[in-house]
Amino acid sequence: MVALRFLREGRMQTALILAGISAGVAVSIFLAALIAGLQSSIIVRTLGTQAHVVMRPPEERTRTVLEPSGAAARTVQTRAQRLRSIDQWQAMIPLIEAVPGVVAVSPMASGPAFAVRGDASKSVALLGVDTARFLRIVRMADYMVQGRFALQGTDAVIGLDLAKDLGLALGDKLRIRSAEDRDEVVTVTGIFDVGARDLNRRWVFIAIKLAQNLLDLAGGVSNIDIRVDRLFEAEAIARRIEGRTGALAESWMQTNAQLLAALSNQTLTNRLIRGFVVLIVALGIASVLVVSVVQKSREIGILRAMGASRRAILGVFLLQGAILGALGAGLGALGGLALARAFARVFRNPDGTVLFRPEVTVELVAGTAAVALAVGVLAAAIPARRAASLDPVEAIRHG
Amino acid sequence: MADTPVLRLAQVRKSYNLGTPIEVEVLHGIDLTLARGEFAALIGPSGSGKSTLLNIVGLLERPTSGVVELDGQTVHGDDEASVTALRGRSLGFVFQFHHLIPAFTAVENVMMPRIIGAGRADAAMRAEALALLERMGLREHAHKPPRALSGGQQQRVAIARALVRRPPLVLADEPTGNLDTKSADEAFALMREFNRNQAVAFLLVTHDPRLASRCDRVIELLDGRVVSA
Numbered sequence: 001m002v003a004l005r006f007l008r009e010g011r012m013q014t015a016l017i018l019a020g021i022s023a024g025v026a027v028s029i030f031l032a033a034l035i036a037g038l039q040s041s042i043i044v045r046t047l048g049t050q051a052h053v054v055m056r057p058p059e060e061r062t063r064t065v066l067e068p069s070g071a072a073a074r075t076v077q078t079r080a081q082r083l084r085s086i087d088q089w090q091a092m093i094p095l096i097e098a099v100p101g102v103v104a105v106s107p108m109a110s111g112p113a114f115a116v117r118g119d120a121s122k123s124v125a126l127l128g129v130d131t132a133r134f135l136r137i138v139r140m141a142d143y144m145v146q147g148r149f150a151l152q153g154t155d156a157v158i159g160l161d162l163a164k165d166l167g168l169a170l171g172d173k174l175r176i177r178s179a180e181d182r183d184e185v186v187t188v189t190g191i192f193d194v195g196a197r198d199l200n201r202r203w204v205f206i207a208i209k210l211a212q213n214l215l216d217l218a219g220g221v222s223n224i225d226i227r228v229d230r231l232f233e234a235e236a237i238a239r240r241i242e243g244r245t246g247a248l249a250e251s252w253m254q255t256n257a258q259l260l261a262a263l264s265n266q267t268l269t270n271r272l273i274r275g276f277v278v279l280i281v282a283l284g285i286a287s288v289l290v291v292s293v294v295q296k297s298r299e300i301g302i303l304r305a306m307g308a309s310r311r312a313i314l315g316v317f318l319l320q321g322a323i324l325g326a327l328g329a330g331l332g333a334l335g336g337l338a339l340a341r342a343f344a345r346v347f348r349n350p351d352g353t354v355l356f357r358p359e360v361t362v363e364l365v366a367g368t369a370a371v372a373l374a375v376g377v378l379a380a381a382i383p384a385r386r387a388a389s390l391d392p393v394e395a396i397r398h399g
Numbered sequence: 400m401a402d403t404p405v406l407r408l409a410q411v412r413k414s415y416n417l418g419t420p421i422e423v424e425v426l427h428g429i430d431l432t433l434a435r436g437e438f439a440a441l442i443g444p445s446g447s448g449k450s451t452l453l454n455i456v457g458l459l460e461r462p463t464s465g466v467v468e469l470d471g472q473t474v475h476g477d478d479e480a481s482v483t484a485l486r487g488r489s490l491g492f493v494f495q496f497h498h499l500i501p502a503f504t505a506v507e508n509v510m511m512p513r514i515i516g517a518g519r520a521d522a523a524m525r526a527e528a529l530a531l532l533e534r535m536g537l538r539e540h541a542h543k544p545p546r547a548l549s550g551g552q553q554q555r556v557a558i559a560r561a562l563v564r565r566p567p568l569v570l571a572d573e574p575t576g577n578l579d580t581k582s583a584d585e586a587f588a589l590m591r592e593f594n595r596n597q598a599v600a601f602l603l604v605t606h607d608p609r610l611a612s613r614c615d616r617v618i619e620l621l622d623g624r625v626v627s628a
């Protein structure tokens with residue numbers, strides 16, 4: 001009660017510092033939400049069409065072979081060779097599925113091929129998948145513009161740009177010729193747009209059996225796609241999978257190391273900015289309360305003379321800090337939400353769709369509010385201790 | 400309890416170390432006893448140590464040596480919490496400058512010692528504080544902030560505040576020093592009334608011989624010594 005009255009009495013100061021804290025909290029929440037939104041939009045864009053972990057057959061890499069004389073090293077180039085299959089892949093699937101954190105496993109037979117229609121011929125990447133399994137890795141259903149993503153027999157699902165280039169529509173026939181010189185006529189049963197022209201031009205999905213024939217893989221698969229439940233544990237899970245299967249597993253974090261570095265830079269920047277905001281808020285609260293302690297030293301002396309303990313005085317000022325922090329956190333949270341809303345409304349893609357949505361989570365708001373509260377109390381600690389240690393005689397004497 | 404004095408000082412000395420090797424002794428061994436319900440004036444020239452003595456009795460300052468016994472209890476200065484509790488329980492203060500808290504209304508200021516003592520406010524406290532203000536003739540001013548009251552009214556609020564916990568002893572350091580004669584007389588009369596009706600002892604520092612002469616007893620301090628009691 002005393003704390004509240006003191007705050008009310010210094011209305012102007014209280015209002016000013018409250019505005020400061022609110023602004024700090026709002027900016028802090030908004031910024032964090034913005035960066036979280038940006039990051040997840042980047043991640044969705046990059047990983048939306050990509051498995052979190054991919055297993056491939058062991059490559060024959062460029063090796064250096066030491067001559068017996070040891071005098072000269074000779075570099076042996078990887079031979080151009082036919083596609084390799086992952087050994088024992090059928091046996092591996094249950095092993096991989098048993099690794100904690102793995103939510104979906106999808107074998108794939110893929111390789112280069114040509115899509116031929118009339119005189120036109122385009123170089124494409126043939127992706128042979130099991131429909132149900134693959135849909136759990138990449139949500140192709142979300143990207144379909146025509147037809148469905150369901151592959152049986154000689155069905156094929158192609159990208160929007162390839163369809164344009166070759167003048168293909170649903171139901172049209174298309175000849176696929178592989179590097180192994182096998183060919184097959186397939187029917188376009190679906191057209192997708194994954195948002196990347198390059199992929200829209202190159203990807204041709206067909207049933208895994210058909211791909212195995214075309215690519216001469218004879219029941220083999222060229223890679224196994226894996227989805228995990230926690231994105232940032234992909235690397236650890238990849239290592240665990242390697243441990244269990246003895247085959248190579250590569251996480252998106254390895255293949256997108258640069259992206260990852262950029263993301264962690266953003267996170268760092270975010271933390272730094274928020275750290276400064278916290279500092280400013282703390283200094284604001286502390287300075288207001290220091291002034292208040294000086295102004296109120298006489299009243300503090302009186303309260304002490306009337307039997308108020310040091311601890312009670314300490315409490316009064318700590319409470320003021322807490323009230324400032326809590327109110328500031330509340331107002332700031334509202335402000336942050338409003339900013340995030342406004343951002344989503346104002347900044348849009350050229351086509352009018354939302355650029356990306358700042359992610360305001362309950363944890364973010366609650367966390368920031370908790371920090372503001374804690375900072376309020378901590379910042380009040382110094383002036384509060386000063387108030388508590390005031391000598392009542394000194395305080396009273398100077399009437 | 401009834402037979403123990405409300406205040407007993409034995410050989411109380413106070414010296415100030417002014418940050419130099421020189422120690423200045425302000426009180427040179429004060430012996431003083433105040434009976435329950437006694438109304439005593441403390442007089443003496445400026446600098447004689449009246450305020451210092453009052454602060455020691457009020458447990459706001461510690462004597463350099465000597466014994467302070469308040470309400471039958473010997474004060475041990477080293478336990479901050481119990482000293483604070485004893486002060487709240489057995490003492491009321493009236494200062495020359497009223498020292499009301501501007502953020503609170505008159506009645507809230509009066510309630511304050513009880514709120515501090517109990518750690519909370521309740522309706523009974525408010526009723527009691529209002530009754531007290533009524534007796535001070537301030538009923539209609541109870542809900543005004545201190546700055547809306549005259550100096551004399553403020554001082555009467557301060558007196559009510561000093562009395563609200565019914566302490567056995569009220570210490571008043573020049574409570575009328577800042578008031579015109581009429582207000583001073585009113586304030587003095589109120590203190591005298593409470594002293595008579597509720598047996599509250601007063602130790603009252605004053606420069607006004609007129610008021611001193613109306614007290615039960617006059618204690619005179621000169622250069623840190625009691626010269627007549």
Ligand SMILES: Nc1ncnc2c1ncn2[C@@H]1O[C@H](COP(=O)(O)OP(=O)(O)OP(=O)(O)O)[C@@H](O)[C@H]1O
Nearest residue numbers: 415416417425443444445446447448449450451452
């Ligand atoms: N904190 C202190 N440090 C040093 N000296 C002090 C301190 N407090 C009081 N004194 C000195 O002690 C002496 C007594 O002061 P005190 O205030 O008790 O006098 P007083 O009788 O109340 O005077 P007045 O009538 O002017 O109020 C003075 O000489 C004063 O300078």
Ligand SMILES: [Mg+2]
Nearest residue numbers: 449450451572
């Ligand atoms: Mg004095």
